[in-house]
Each structure stands twice: as structure tokens, then as C-alpha cells.
Amino acid sequence: MEILVCVKQVPDDSVKVVLNGSGQPAIDKIAPVANAFDTYALEMAARFKEANGGTITAVSIGPDEFKTSLKNCLAVGADKAYVVTDASYDGSDSLATAYVLSKAVAKIEELEGVKFDIIFCGKETTDSTTALVGPELAEKLGVGVVTCVTELALNGDKIDAKQETEEGYNTIEVAMPAVLTINKPHYDPRYPTMKSKMAARRKQIPTLTSADLGTDASLVGAANSAVKTISLSEPTKKQAGIKINEKTFEETFAKAMAVMTEAKIF
Amino acid sequence: MSLTDCKGIMVVIETADGAAKSVGLEMLTPAKEIASAKGTDVTAVMIGEGLEDAAKQAASYGADKIITVDNNDLKAYSEKHAAVLKELIEKYKPETVLIGATQNGKDIAPIVAGKLGLGCVTDVVSMKLGDDGKIVFTCPMYSGNILSDNVIDTVPQIATVRGGSFKKGEPKDVELPEEVVIAESMPYGDIKTTIKETVKEISEAVNLEDAQVIVSGGRGMGSAENFKLVEELANVLGGVVGATRAPVEDGWISRAHQIGQSGKIVAPKLYIACGISGATQHVTGMVGSDYIVAINKDEDAPIFDIANVGIVGNVMQVIPAMIEEIKKLKA
Ligand SMILES: Cc1cc2nc3c(=O)[nH]c(=O)nc-3n(C[C@H](O)[C@H](O)[C@H](O)COP(=O)(O)OP(=O)(O)OC[C@H]3O[C@@H](n4cnc5c(N)ncnc54)[C@H](O)[C@@H]3O)c2cc1C
Numbered sequence: 257m258e259i260l261v262c263v264k265q266v267p268d269d270s271v272k273v274v275l276n277g278s279g280q281p282a283i284d285k286i287a288p289v290a291n292a293f294d295t296y297a298l299e300m301a302a303r304f305k306e307a308n309g310g311t312i313t314a315v316s317i318g319p320d321e322f323k324t325s326l327k328n329c330l331a332v333g334a335d336k337a338y339v340v341t342d343a344s345y346d347g348s349d350s351l352a353t354a355y356v357l358s359k360a361v362a363k364i365e366e367l368e369g370v371k372f373d374i375i376f377c378g379k380e381t382t383d384s385t386t387a388l389v390g391p392e393l394a395e396k397l398g399v400g401v402v403t404c405v406t407e408l409a410l411n412g413d414k415i416d417a418k419q420e421t422e423e424g425y426n427t428i429e430v431a432m433p434a435v436l437t438i439n440k441p442h443y444d445p446r447y448p449t450m451k452s453k454m455a456a457r458r459k460q461i462p463t464l465t466s467a468d469l470g471t472d473a474s475l476v477g478a479a480n481s482a483v484k485t486i487s488l489s490e491p492t493k494k495q496a497g498i499k500i501n502e503k504t505f506e507e508t509f510a511k512a513m514a515v516m517t518e519a520k521i522f
Numbered sequence: 523m524s525l526t527d528c529k530g531i532m533v534v535i536e537t538a539d540g541a542a543k544s545v546g547l548e549m550l551t552p553a554k555e556i557a558s559a560k561g562t563d564v565t566a567v568m569i570g571e572g573l574e575d576a577a578k579q580a581a582s583y584g585a586d587k588i589i590t591v592d593n594n595d596l597k598a599y600s601e602k603h604a605a606v607l608k609e610l611i612e613k614y615k616p617e618t619v620l621i622g623a624t625q626n627g628k629d630i631a632p633i634v635a636g637k638l639g640l641g642c643v644t645d646v647v648s649m650k651l652g653d654d655g656k657i658v659f660t661c662p663m664y665s666g667n668i669l670s671d672n673v674i675d676t677v678p679q680i681a682t683v684r685g686g687s688f689k690k691g692e693p694k695d696v697e698l699p700e701e702v703v704i705a706e707s708m709p710y711g712d713i714k715t716t717i718k719e720t721v722k723e724i725s726e727a728v729n730l731e732d733a734q735v736i737v738s739g740g741r742g743m744g745s746a747e748n749f750k751l752v753e754e755l756a757n758v759l760g761g762v763v764g765a766t767r768a769p770v771e772d773g774w775i776s777r778a779h780q781i782g783q784s785g786k787i788v789a790p791k792l793y794i795a796c797g798i799s800g801a802t803q804h805v806t807g808m809v810g811s812d813y814i815v816a817i818n819k820d821e822d823a824p825i826f827d828i829a830n831v832g833i834v835g836n837v838m839q840v841i842p843a844m845i846e847e848i849k850k851l852k853a
Pocket residue numbers: 269292293382739740741742743765766767768769780781782783784785786796797798799800801802803804807817818819820823835836837838
């Protein structure tokens with residue numbers, strides 16, 4: 257089984273992001289981490305590999321610093337990693353990113369002499385939260401896609417993916433190759449061990465550029481992206497309501513009931 | 523697709539058991555405003571089976587034209603819906619396509635955007651017409667802590683719209699508009715997925731997304747046994763049960779009830795948060811609620827920052843007392 261996991265490095269999502277003086281997200285002091293949903297995808301891929309054999313390659317489009325998260329990926333399940341770095345890709349929207357990823361898929365397949373059977377993406381990133389890249393990548397590659405997957409099983413030359421729905425779940429059969437976008441499964445990603453960290457440190461992470469990928473310069477970067485962000489703002493704070501904390505439970509409760517009845521919420 | 527011959531707004535309305543989902547009708551409000559400012563019209567699109575009543579609903583909320591693709595093959599949402607929507611966009615050439623940001627909406631939008639090479643934005647919470655005639659779409663990022671204003675350079679353009687972001691208009695008692703196109707089938711192209719099984723885990727008749735009242739429980743409920751109090755309070759209020767990720771992962775309640783970044787985005791009239799700390803990943807899914815009540819024993823819990831009423835106390839004391847009082851009020 258040849259598996260590719262797409263990973264984006266994002267600011268640690270347990271830290272609240274605000275705007276800085278120039279109206280940009282103040283993220284330079286927030287620790288960079290692999291996008292949480294991508295770590296769920298990698299863990300699912302690692303378990304799938306343990307059950308069915310194969311190789312896991314992680315790929316990230318972004319600056320050289322993204323190697324930080326790729327190193328971590330190498331310590332928790334990925335066998336190989338590539339970073340795709342090119343200044344011309346800066347500011348690409350989801351469609352342009354999906355295009356670059358599709359070219360990266362082809363290039364890595366050529367370099368490794370393999371064909372990927374499954375491409376895992378997180379269901380969304382915790383920074384821009386568009387949830388678009390996975391399905392758009394599938395369309396670029398002309399393969400099937402299942403979104404919001406929380407479990408999967410091999411079924412001959414197909415995959416049975418458990419997809420979350422509004423009321424519960426679907427089991428969806430999809431032919432390989434396929435793109436899957438992953439939501440949080442019922443388990444957590446594994447932690448690296450001393451040994452796996454050491455092994456990861458020794459691995460090389462090759463860099464691919466636009467010249468390697470042969471991407472069309474008119475389809476990438478901020479200027480050639482369909483979606484243009486014109487400004488950022490912080491949401492208006494919800495007006496603080498009242499907090500009731502009287503000496504006894506009875507007093508607190510009576511006061512709370514009075515406020516809520518007054519507001520006619522029941 | 524060429525720029526010049528695309529016009530009007532296509533609102534894709536999802537249906538469940540023959541009725542339009544709220545977000546579909548909500549989207550007609552901004553769609554009509556923008557269309558009338560631009561001198562164009564609004565076409566409601568419905569893809570499914572048994573769509574007559576939903577078509578009437580769309581008309582009563584102001585759709586100028588209606589297209590239904592009504593076919594047994596399309597009863598449950600699947601990849602086929604994306605194939606049909608792509609055909610409809612190519613055929614009717616709207617300038618803008620609005621889709622409710624439900625689970626299915628977020629699945630169909632990028633598939634169609636990818637097929638047609640169209641720009642797409644997700645989870646729009648507000649939109650307005652800019653001076654240059656372009657729609658400015660406001661979308662949350664970083665768990666809703668930052669909002670981005672975006673324009674899209676492609677025509678058509680696609681946006682998914684978050685439920686609860688716009689108010690439904692007043693329904694009018696109207697006949698179906700003259701322009702109703704009913705298509706029974708469309709080419710699906712090469713289908714790569716098959717639904718083998720569909721399991722419902724939510725027992726309530728109402729979806730969380732459309733619920734007026736949601737009572738949610740968090741880790742602070744302490745156990746599966748205690749979590750039943752959340753269900754009981756929801757019952758007396760005629761509401762639906764929600765949860766944070768913690769009780770879902772501990773198996774106190776099924777995953778379909780999870781609210782937040784990896785669950786559902788909800789915007790009920792009343793949201794009662796019981797034993798919930800208020801992590802951004804949860805808050806992003808419920809901050810749009812009209813009235814928020816929070817019960818937490820920790821007076822510094824972040825949930826109190828967004829609550830209309832914060833009750834500092836033990837859920838095991840507060841909830842049973844509330845159930846009693848509400849029963850009295852309703853009697
Ligand atoms: C990528 C990602 C996605 C996520 N998606 C989601 C999501 O979709 N939804 C979600 O909810 N979370 C999500 N999370 C998890 C989120 O970060 C929090 O961990 C989670 O919301 C916490 O749930 P909680 O408030 O129930 O638990 P806690 O944070 O543990 O809070 C429990 C609260 O209960 C209070 N309490 C305890 N006992 C009592 C008592 N007897 N009476 C009253 N109060 C009491 C405590 O004071 C505390 O404030 C996600 C996290 C990540 C990283």
C-alpha cells in the first residue's frame with residue numbers, strides 16, 4: 257500500500273490568535289505544529305499501514321521551516337517526507353494549492369517509482385479552515401474522494417471508509433486510488449519515542465521546487481488565486497452577560513431563574 | 523466558462539425528508555438583496571427526491587425561479603449530487619452559487635469547485651455587495667478568532683454559508699413561480715463511490731443545525747450516568763442534546779451530537795452549556811447562538827465570557843433544580 261499524507265504546518269491551535277498592529281494574525285510567537293487534523297490523518301495512515309503493509313510519505317507545501325513538523329511526522333509513522341518550497345507559491349488559495357499538490361503527487365511518484373493508492377488530508381486546517389483542498393486535489397487527480405472520514409478498512413482493491421454525517425455515519429466504498437479527508441478518529445495520535453525521534457532526525461527531507469514540479473506559474477501564488485483576501489478583522493466581542501455567584505446555591509439559583517424568566521427564554 | 527454570460531444567484535437548498543433545511547431558506551435573504559441591487563434574480567436549486575413541498579417553501583421565501591432534479595437515485599446525498607450540480611451550473615450559468623455549509627454542503631462545494639476550476643469560500647457568516655459589484659464574503663479563520671473578508675475572481679463563484687448567519691424572511695403565500703424546471707435525471711459521469719450503509723445515531727426528530735433549543739454537556743458532567751441529566755433538561759425544554767468532544771470520546775453520547783470545530787456548527791435561540799469550559803474549538807461551533815446560559819463550578823471558566831447568563835455552581839445541583847422549575851413553568 258503506497259500512502260501519501262498531506263501536512264500543513266500551522267500555529268498551535270490551543271493558542272488564541274489575535275491581529276497585530278498591522279492587521280495581520282499575530283502568529284510569530286506561537287509554536288508551529290502540524291495541523292491537528294493532519295496528525296489524525298497520519299495516525300490513521302500509520303494504523304492502516306500496520307494492518308496492511310506499505311509505505312507512508314508525508315508532503316508539505318511551504319517554506320523550509322515546515323521541515324520542523326515533517327520531522328515530527330517522521331517520528332510518528334511517516335517513512336519519508338518531502339517539502340515543496342517555492343516563493344511563487346506564497347499566498348496560493350485552496351485551488352492553487354490543490355494544483356501544486358497534484359503536481360507534487362506526480363513528481364514524488366516519479367522519484368520513488370510508485371503509484372499512491374491512498375492520499376490522506378486532514379478535513380481542514382486549523383488556521384484557514386476552508387476544508388477545500390482535499391476534494392479539490394481529488395478532482396485535479398481525477399480520483400474518488402470521501403470527506404470527514406473517521407475509520408477505514410481495506411476491501412480488496414477498494415476502501416470502506418466511515419464518513420461522518422449529520423445524523424450518524426455512512427460506510428462508503430471507494431476505488432483506489434482515492435483521496436480521504438480525515439476528521440478526529442476515536443483514538444489520539446501516538447507520541448514519538450526516543451528511538452523514533454533519533455531515527456527521524458537522521459532522515460533527509462528532500463526539497464522540491466517549481467522547477468522540479470513543472471508547475472505553470474500563471475496558476476499559482478496570491479496574484480493568480482481565485483480567492484483574494486482583502487482584509488482581516490476580529491469578531492465583535494459578544495457583550496458580556498451577567499455571572500451569578502451568590503453565597504448559597506439557593507440564592508444563586510433563584511437569581512439565575514429570575515434573570516432567565518425575565519428574558520423569556522423558556 | 524466565460525465571464526459575460528453568467529448572471530444571477532443560484533441558491534442550492536438541501537432537503538431532509540422532503541423539507542428544506544433552514545440554512546437554505548436563510549440564504550435566500552442575502553441572495554435576494556444582492557440580486558435586486560444587481561438587477562438579477564435568484565434561482566433555488568433542489569436535488570433529491572420528493573421535492574414538491576420544498577419547492578413551494580423556496581417559492582414562499584422568495585425564490586424567483588426554481589429548478590428541481592427529482593429522482594430516486596438522488597434520495598440520499600452522494601457524489602451524484604455533485605455531478606448534477608456541476609451540470610446545472612454549466613447549463614444555467616449563475617454568477618454566484620450559494621450552498622449551505624452543512625456536512626453535505628461542505629462536501630459538494632469543493633468537489634464542484636474542483637471540477638469547474640472555480641474559486642470557493644467556506645462558512646460565510648456575512649456578505650455584502652462591494653462598490654465594484656463584487657460580493658465580499660466574510661469567513662471565520664483560526665477557530666473564529668479572526669474573520670477574513672474575501673472576493674472571488676472567478677465567475678461563477680461558489681460560497682458555502684453557515685447556518686444561523688442570516689435570518690429567514692417572512693414566508694409569503696404564493697404560487698410556484700412560472701419558471702420551474704423539473705429535471706428527472708442528469709448524467710452522473712464516472713461515479714467512484716458507493717454508499718454501502720447509512721446509520722442514524724441521532725434519535726431526535728430535529729437536527730442540531732435546525733434546533734431552537736440545545737442543551738449541551740461537557741466533561742464536567744462527570745459520568746455517562748450524570749449525562750442523562752443533560753438529556754432530561756433538553757427534554758423538558760423540547761430541545762436537542764449537544765456535547766463537547768470529551769463526553770463523545772468517553773462514550774457517554776454518540777458523536778453525532780458533538781458541537782464545535784470537528785463537530786457541528788449550531789445557532790439555536792437558546793444554548794445551555796453544562797460543565798463546559800469554553801475551549802475555542804467548542805465555542806466556534808456555538809457562539810452564534812442567540813442566548814447562552816453556562817453552568818460551571820469554576821468562576822473563571824472562559825465559557826462565561828460569551829454567556830448571557832453564567833451560573834457559577836455544580837451541574838448536579840443546578841440542572842435538577844432547573845428541571846423542576848421549568849416543569850412548573852410549563853405546567
Ligand atoms: C483539532 C481539534 C478539534 C477539536 N474539536 C472539538 C469540537 O468539535 N468540539 C469540542 O467540544 N471540542 C473540540 N476539541 C477539544 C477542545 O479543545 C476541548 O478539549 C473540549 O472542548 C473540552 O471539553 P469540555 O469543556 O467538556 O471539557 P473541559 O475543558 O475539561 O471542561 C470541563 C469543565 O467542567 C467544569 N466542571 C467540572 N465539574 C463540574 C461540576 N460538577 N459542575 C459544574 N462544572 C463542572 C470544569 O470547571 C471545566 O470548566 C478539539 C480539539 C482539537 C485540537
